[in-house]
Amino acid sequence: MDQPYLDTVIYDNFYEMLRGRYEDGGSKTALRYFAGEETAEISYREMVRQVACVYFFLKKRGLSGKHIGILSENRYEYIILYLAAVFDCVVVPLDKELDTETLGACAARFDVEILFCTEKTLKKAKAVLPEERLLNIDRLFSQIIVQQEPVEDFFRAVEHTDRHRFAVLACTSGTDGRMKGVMLSQYNVITNIRGTLENNVLKNPTLSFLPMNHTYGFHPCVLATLYNGTTLCLNLELKHLRRDLKAFDPYFFGAVPMVIEGIYDNILREVKRQKKEKAFRRLIRISNILYRCGIDLRHVFFGKLVNPSLRLVVNGGAALNGELVERFRELGIELLNGYGLTECSPTVAVSRVCNNVAGSAGTVMKHIEVKTAEDGEILVKGPCVMLGYYKDEAATQAVMRDGYLATGDTGYTDGKVLFVTGRKKNLIILENGKNVAPEYLEGKINRLPYIQDSLVVPARTAGKNRILKALVVLKEGMDGSSFAEDLKELNSTLPLYMRLEDYEILPEDFQRNSSRKILRRQYTG
Amino acid sequence: MDKEIAALLKEHYDLTEVRPEMEIKKDLGLSSFDLMNLICIVEEHYHIELEEERYRALVTVSDVCDYVAELTGQGGKA
Incomplete structure (x- = not known):
């Protein structure tokens, strides 16, 4: 049964959020990070003061209405800059991992007027825009924030900013590698981060480590905490990451499968290193029995092994091996799956602690309507849906249907719980008219312990019959000699039309785009 | 240097055999996430800082040893 959504404070734009946090949160710590060997802290009041300084700096430079690119590694100044530019400018977060050619094309296509960079990204930035259009955070920021700009003046200046105005231009890469600009408003973003807080309670403190230029890394993993007034x-x-997890002991962090799996592997490795495997397994069994009897000692048993305060981990960006949900739960950590796309600011659904359905993509957030089209495509409507693709009306028209955004993903809902079964454009249409979502089969193959990643593609036999073929990459150092046998076993559980009749073990990893997603089309012909 | 780094790898990643020519991911089975941890472990051990731009070039154990030697000014293979 669907649980009611949680109540949270209502901010409908960034002015309300900053004002609220400035007045309510005041001296509370907003940001904490390592500056060298020492931890540094910035209060909510100081954070808003710095935002005001940067806001007036941009205004005095005549940058109101302009597109402000940010090419930077994660750092606290990123957050200040974003919050200052979102009122009168358009923030264009750029991925520092992209090559200069792609970055240059993005800067040109997205009309980036000024690019904020850092010492670390300066070389790349110089290849993207002429030097006079670069602003180096490392050289400039400290000079900007020593200005004494009255915060009240800032509040007055931004109070009536149109919350529906185009304020953020987020880049998204399709699996074909072409970058598109997603236009978002303050209202898109702020209602979306609020939605995550209406699904789950966020307690102090949280940890952010995903790249801030990604909407997933920034909106639910950075801004939601600030909206919430926590640290x-x-x-x-x-x-x-290991040092920071230990030092900050967070209650929550958002991650991607690579990190979640890495953390779990580290736990097992540590147990093995201490030669406590048997004791660990025994303790898990005891803990599980006690938990079923209503006695929760998971953090007493495993707190030192993981983190004493860690309770929530959200997975996003890619599908997660569902088994890990149970493994983390045994250790006292709820591993919640999320689903979203940049076009939805980005979160559409996230699992709830009170209803964490393994294998699902989470509970659809409040104010978001999800339905499925006749062909199974997930359609999303709500305040999180983008304003459109920048300067690409045809692409916008192609995904908008009567106010609903066509996600390109297929799935279904059970009550408010969303299940994603595949990506529509990856559907393999077989000659018998059957459609197969390759992700479904890939998920099954990826469960084999020695498989790093896989792709299911259509192929033809010598007799020109269309069949399904598995392309697999093994984990480093792993032996794949039993794959043929395992595939036979898997096929025995599948409907006839879905059987994988051929396979190939690739010697190298798949070709991937800048988001590490496999360039599927390179393999499907 | 090689022996020290091999010892660090064995200690932290439960490995029985580490040779300079071995590839960190392919032969030792470490993931990208493990590689990040390894960089941190090496930095703490030698009190150095490895540049992010060089991470991708760290393919074999020997690559790590050479880079650390470059930063510490120590050479010499075991």
């Missing part, structure tokens, strides 16, 4: 700890480099 956001920043992991500025992934290599320090």
